Amino acid sequence: MLKTLDTRISSLAKSEVDIRLEPLEKNPKAKPKSISEGPCATCSAHNQAICSGLKDHEMAEFARNIRTRLVKTGQSVYREFEEAKYVYSVVSGEIRLANLLDDGRRQITSFKSAGEVIGEQKKGYYQSDAEAVCDTVVCQIPIKALDKYHKEMPSIQSALSEKVLDELHELRHHAILLGRKTPIEKIATFLVDRARKIGDDTGNKVEVKLTMGRNDIADFLGLTIETVSRTITKLRKMGVLDVPSNHLILIKDLEWLENLAEGEK
Amino acid sequence: MLKTLDTRISSLAKSEVDIRLEPLEKNPKAKPKSISEGPCATCSAHNQAICSGLKDHEMAEFARNIRTRLVKTGQSVYREFEEAKYVYSVVSGEIRLANLLDDGRRQITSFKSAGEVIGEQKKGYYQSDAEAVCDTVVCQIPIKALDKYHKEMPSIQSALSEKVLDELHELRHHAILLGRKTPIEKIATFLVDRARKIGDDTGNKVEVKLTMGRNDIADFLGLTIETVSRTITKLRKMGVLDVPSNHLILIKDLEWLENLAEGEK
DNA sequence: CGCTGAATTGATAGAATTCAAGTTCTGTGG
């Protein structure tokens, strides 16, 4: 296991360009008196993030410890077996969590977008690879700081627990999908979930923007890229949806798609 | 969703016989002064359970709130969508956690044995069906009591968090298995995991006792019962293992099986 | 000793993967 880790880390060292957006002030030791001076001031994900329950003075303390970081498309935030020093809150963009088999087969277990937390660890090591599906901004929170918050800001702790339980719930449902659903049901479920997540709703029609490519969808649903393609085509010919462009799906009959997702005929 | 719940609960009402092992003393209000009088006194799972870190006086308090409950083969401890009032620690036997699709397809997400915790909830409702694979004893812990312990017995809280993280880790790996592994890899992984769990180890040979039937294995691995059977037969003919009886697998070459589990030819 | 449910085995059909083109999309540079 460790050998595998070493091998993978070294083989990735070249591409591992670490781009960080440091806080605005010149001198990083000049602690901001309020969040209006730090990256939290303009955080678009604040409402959905684990810091949403914090009071003003707590928020200031929180802001002192975090850094935002831009992760460009395809770059990794962290890798499986790497020592876990941070958890991350996704600010914008999208992250894929993936696990690999030795021969390269890949399973994506989750896509995480604004407000969601990544960085779950086991015994101090990350459990998955976390990579940016598209240009993504994450908020980097030192685990040490979290330990401190544990007593001072219980809302952080409970928000985190909540996120972990959400993830469990999500994974359970993904297990049914992977183990028991047909390709049509898988694609339908995936699109319905996206539609609900984005919620760009107009009655029974929904426009779903896909940040990820067919390959990621395939590795998420346990299919090949060809089957993903064929299945989307099939749904298009059935009249359930349209595909204006590769990264855009127009669901024409959401209810129908929901039924397909649950395997009704 | 609620309709589904009602339907399922009523259809199961008949078989839902709730067998409880009340504490030994006649009067349940007579609180035991020490655990020597309660069910915790003889608990065989104590070392692995969430209560293992408790001090004597904490243990006494803990013991006051719990009840043990015998769940016979096939009976359920709780069901998906049911209001979550307890978490359970498995004392002996084995529990399967399962989720169903409307048409009856089933995915088992986990088998839980002594020391493990079940009862994860989302917004107050259980996330899965929990059923006894064989005659099983569980320790029933009111969630209300847990909330109280939160402050008084932090070791419980941290042990619980640990269990939840373990479950996440387990589910992630199960996702790879379901989405990307072949039947042989699935069966091999399953048996290797069992071998590690039970650890009845004698060098490269291990005897694995299976509490569950082929159907449960199939629904756990996302296969049909026939494929499970054929795959085990194939492994037997390859010389990797023997099958002395339906519920017993003798792994003759654990290393080989481990390689098969990871997909090495 | 026969009964019942579980497991295995066999034959077949269906479905998804694989392999192989072909097509469309996207971003870049002229």
Added chain:
DNA sequence: CCACAGAACTTGAATTCTATCAATTCAGCG
């Protein structure tokens, strides 16, 4: 703005698996 190259996606044909359906064997039990 267009042409071009590479990547991403779609489509087609063949193959390989796995699920399905059906029959048989096996094991535990009254």
